[in-house]
Amino acid sequence: MNFQLEKYKGIHPGIILERLLAKKEIAQRPFAISIGEHPQTINAITKGRRNLNTALALKIEAALNLEEGALAFLQTYYEIAQIKKKALRTPNLSNLRKSLFWDTDISKINWDKQYKAIIQRVYERGNELEKKELETFYGPTKIRTALRNTERKPYTIYQNKQKI
Template structure:
């Protein structure tokens, strides 16, 4: 089981379920009904739209001849991977969209996207293209963008 788990870590268990059903020549609808589950539920799982519960995992493991807990462990590893992806995305914007040349006077790889947000927002909003502006808005949110604009406007009023 460990070999199977490590091979499929982070993959939605529905993909593995679909593969197992094909390998055994089972159709999703009748298989779902044999488990006392709705065919739509199984279909959603195989398409990655829904997760596997503990109760369904037990049924699937028994019917497919897998070690108990296999499908649920795959679900858990998938959820862990999803959370890791979310965390890594939340630390910085999509850097494939932001041109490095915008920050010609800064070491781009050492920008602290959280602490230096005011400078980043100003720079991108002044000099960035539409894709870069949209990425910065997505990353920081409209509220934070407006906060920077309001601070900038207040500063401009004080010096004029």
């Protein structure tokens, strides 16, 4: 089978595996048993909840007549995409206490999408170092915007010891 890898870069290999099994009309459970794996493992991979290791990728590729290394290649590119996604926009987490975000996993926060809640929380409960980190990361304009529509007032924003 000629497997076109370029168009699938960055996609979890489990999603591709699920599509291939559906296309060949193969159920996950019998497939897992036929290659000597637990059905739960294959299910977790096809749902994107578990990474695909190289040994298992080779077993699956052999069973489905795929090009050797195709799924391992996809797993590598998926991991690269995930690392780039995390590193793209993250403040210096060493300057933020994890206790500020007690109700969530700080490594999974979308710093761009949830900026209003983050800024409000840090300005409500954070110390000066944490506030300065957010000022460096977001800039004073975005911070003013996030704090303008909050019920708890007044928030004072300082930049270089000058009130903004």
